[in-house]
Amino acid sequence: MIVIKIGSRSFHIYELLLLGGCITLFIYLVLPYRFASHYDYIPDDDIERMLLPQVTPNVTHQQGFDCSYEELIIGSRFVYDAHFRERLLHSEQIQPGGEYQPEHCRARYSTAIIVPYRQREEQLHAFLTYMHNYLRQQLIHYRIFLVEQYDRKPFNRATLFNIGAQVAAEYDFPCLILHDVDLMPLNSGQIYACTERPRHMCSALDQWRFHLPYRGLFGGVVAINTAQFQMINGMSNLYHGWGGEDDDLYERLSSHGYDICRFPPAYSEYTMLKHKPEVPNANRNALLHAAALRFDTDGLNSLVFTEVERRLHSLFTHILVET
Numbered sequence: 001m002i003v004i005k006i007g008s009r010s011f012h013i014y015e016l017l018l019l020g021g022c023i024t025l026f027i028y029l030v031l032p033y034r035f036a037s038h039y040d041y042i043p044d045d046d047i048e049r050m051l052l053p054q055v056t057p058n059v060t061h062q063q064g065f066d067c068s069y070e071e072l073i074i075g076s077r078f079v080y081d082a083h084f085r086e087r088l089l090h091s092e093q094i095q096p097g098g099e100y101q102p103e104h105c106r107a108r109y110s111t112a113i114i115v116p117y118r119q120r121e122e123q124l125h126a127f128l129t130y131m132h133n134y135l136r137q138q139l140i141h142y143r144i145f146l147v148e149q150y151d152r153k154p155f156n157r158a159t160l161f162n163i164g165a166q167v168a169a170e171y172d173f174p175c176l177i178l179h180d181v182d183l184m185p186l187n188s189g190q191i192y193a194c195t196e197r198p199r200h201m202c203s204a205l206d207q208w209r210f211h212l213p214y215r216g217l218f219g220g221v222v223a224i225n226t227a228q229f230q231m232i233n234g235m236s237n238l239y240h241g242w243g244g245e246d247d248d249l250y251e252r253l254s255s256h257g258y259d260i261c262r263f264p265p266a267y268s269e270y271t272m273l274k275h276k277p278e279v280p281n282a283n284r285n286a287l288l289h290a291a292a293l294r295f296d297t298d299g300l301n302s303l304v305f306t307e308v309e310r311r312l313h314s315l316f317t318h319i320l321v322e323t
């Protein structure tokens with residue numbers, strides 16, 4: 001038996017191992033982000049090359065010079081200041097439906113921003129003000145689609161994204177950004193356009209002390225080409241309530257051979273507006289466990305919903321649905 005003497009006391013090796021285990025467990029429970037993983041990212045200099053130039057037909061036919069993005073990307077800055085949050089600047093530039101494209105140059109990227117929504121009015125107001133100020137400085141063509149769940153069933157975030165993706169495709173958007181309403185980007189260089197690989201955008205979230213909890217996290221804000229989203233049959237419609245649907249999406253992408261990518265931390269900082277946690281879906285782990293069996297049958301091709309109303313609000317396209 002190995003006995004270790006510390007001061008005047010002796011301990012069995014097992015006692016010390018147990019103590020070590022308890023300390024590690026304690027640190028893990030109290031400070032889980034000490035164990036956060038470092039992640040691979042695209043170096044600053046490669047970002048512009050990685051963004052796919054793709055626009056809707058109306059932008060293709062626009063005359064004039066192409067917009068330039070180099071300075072914007074290389075000079076990624078912290079932009080979350082009062083100026084952007086407090087009021088909407090030059091609201092006359094935004095077209096009905098929450099669409100914008102720069103006037104003095106031709107955009108290289110067209111992006112549909114899809115926001116799943118129900119009863120978060122204060123957050124929605126903050127989101128719209130900030131995002132329209134933030135996005136216009138990026139010189140991209142974009143439109144915000146708000147997909148609101150009108151029924152009283154548990155919230156189904158993934159189904160709302162499927163619906164949003166279907167509507168965005170009607171408007172010919174080649175790139176989708178699936179976006180929680182309570183997340184706001186802090187750096188100007190996180191360009192709202194798609195990369196060849198699906199991109200996790202909010203990898204440095206303040207709520208997680210700007211660390212990534214695990215490498216397979218693919219929730220919050222993600223960019224994915226419309227064609228890729230269709231290829232993987234969208235997201236699962238079976239996740240009712242909180243949790244699991246984002247991990248299911250990650251599994252779907254992996255099983256179709258799509259690796260994900262990220263930008264450097266100085267491009268990927270986000271802040272999350274405070275809110276009470278939603279009720280977790282008790283069934284989420286069981287669903288996730290069998291996720292691979294359903295990829296071909298559960299998703300865009302099994303989407304059932306009723307569109308109650310579609311309205312062009314001044315700051316967003318409002319799609320009201322019953323799931």
Ligand code: UDP
Binds near residue numbers: 115155179220278
């Ligand atoms: N959401 C909503 N109403 C709800 C629940 C969720 O609008 O009752 C939307 C909203 O866009 C939110 C996202 O779903 O940001 C993800 O939910 P939540 O913020 O609760 O999840 P978290 O990522 O914070 O755990």
Ligand code: MN
Binds near residue numbers: 180182272275
């Ligand atoms: Mn949230």
